[in-house]
Structures are given as C-alpha cells and as structure tokens.
Amino acid sequence: MNSFEIRELIEFDLDKVMEIEDLCFVAPWKKEDILRELHNNQFATLLVATINSEVVGYVDYWITFDSATICQIAIHPNYQRKAIGSALLEEVIKDCYAKKVFNITLEVRESNLKGINFYSKHGFNQLVVKPNYYSNGENAIYMMRGVELNG
Ligand SMILES: CC(C)(COP(=O)(O)OP(=O)(O)OC[C@H]1O[C@@H](n2cnc3c(N)ncnc32)[C@H](O)[C@@H]1OP(=O)(O)O)[C@@H](O)C(=O)NCCC(=O)NCCS
Numbered sequence: 001m002n003s004f005e006i007r008e009l010i011e012f013d014l015d016k017v018m019e020i021e022d023l024c025f026v027a028p029w030k031k032e033d034i035l036r037e038l039h040n041n042q043f044a045t046l047l048v049a050t051i052n053s054e055v056v057g058y059v060d061y062w063i064t065f066d067s068a069t070i071c072q073i074a075i076h077p078n079y080q081r082k083a084i085g086s087a088l089l090e091e092v093i094k095d096c097y098a099k100k101v102f103n104i105t106l107e108v109r110e111s112n113l114k115g116i117n118f119y120s121k122h123g124f125n126q127l128v129v130k131p132n133y134y135s136n137g138e139n140a141i142y143m144m145r146g147v148e149l150n151g
Pocket of ligand 1: 074080086087113114119
C-alpha cells in the first residue's frame with residue numbers, strides 16, 4: 001500500500017468525508033454537522049488521512065480544557081485494517097499530550113466490536129454502559145484513557 005499522510009480537514013474534503021461517513025455509520029452525520037464542527041466549534045479539531053491526495057479516513061475530536069473527546073473516527077472500508085485509524089488516533093493523543101490534556105473519552109456502540117477492539121488496543125478502558133444512548137435505543141460503552149504517551 002502507498003504510504004498515507006495526515007493533515008487538517010478542509011472544506012474541499014467534505015464530499016469524500018461524507019462518502020466515508022455513509023459507508024461506515026448506522027446514523028451518519030450530515031454535511032451540515034461536519035461544517036458546523038469545522039467552522040463553528042472552537043473546541044473541535046478535524047484531521048484527514050490521505051493516500052495520493054485522496055481522503056481515506058478522518059477524525060473529529062474536541063479538546064475542552066484538560067479533557068478530550070473523540071467524536072468520530074472512520075476509515076474507508078477499502079483501507080481499513082492497515083493501521084491508518086491507529087495513526088490518526090496517535091496523532092490525536094500526541095496533540096492532547098502537547099496541550100496537557102489529562103484524559104480522552106468516547107462513546108462507542110455496544111454492537112461495534114471492531115471499534116471497541118480498536119480503542120482497547122490503544123489503551124482505552126471500558127468504564128460504564130450508557131443505556132439507550134443512541135437514537136435507535138442502542139447502549140453506548142463509555143471508554144477512557146489517560147494521555148501519557150505509549151499508554
Ligand atoms: C474502527 C476503525 C476506525 C479502525 O481503523 P483501522 O484503520 O481499520 O484500524 P487499524 O488498522 O489501525 O487497527 C488497529 C486495531 O484495531 C482493531 N481492529 C481494527 N479492525 C478490526 C476488525 N475488523 N476486527 C477486530 N478488530 C479490529 C485491532 O485490534 C487492530 O489491531 P491489529 O490489526 O494489530 O489486530 C475502522 O474500522 C472504522 O472506520 N470503522 C467504522 C467506523 C467506526 O466504527 N468508528 C469507531 C467508532 S466512532
């Protein structure tokens with residue numbers, strides 16, 4: 001596989017990001033949701049991973065004072081299991097470390113074993129189940145890790 005690069009998401013990337021979103025999520029975000037994150041949310045950072053300039057994945061995370069939240073991370077199905085998601089998440093962790101963030105939290109669907117495995121591999125612990133968290137009534141697993149590198 002060609003090597004990938006990571007950079008900040010720009011509005012030009014949106015069509016490709018929406019395609020990935022639709023392929024990856026039960027309840028995908030709309031374009032307006034991402035635009036709001038990009039332009040109107042001072043806490044949000046959005047990064048994309050590209051291969052030969054093509055967007056193959058992205059992450060959206062918030063840093064609010066000493067805590068961070070992963071809101072969305074997705075890799076195009078044709079490029080999954082090639083460590084691109086891990087590279088995006090490591091970039092988030094590095095940024096959090098540089099900004100002296102204390103911990104990173106997230107919610108993931110209880111049925112998303114791939115996602116839970118992914119986060120567990122990166123040191124996130126399952127803290128609690130949030131019942132009926134999603135609009136279809138599905139529970140969320142609330143996960144957290146400290147920000148120490150290699151943690
Ligand atoms: C979760 C996701 C972002 C992982 O990205 P990725 O680039 O495919 O993951 P990586 O190649 O970096 O994998 C890292 C680890 O995650 C776990 N993992 C990834 N894909 C997996 C799968 N299909 N089954 C089980 N575990 C998996 C493994 O522990 C893997 O390590 P390994 O390959 O050494 O076994 C990607 O599968 C995805 O976009 N899924 C759909 C969207 C989603 O569920 N996002 C997370 C919730 S917001």
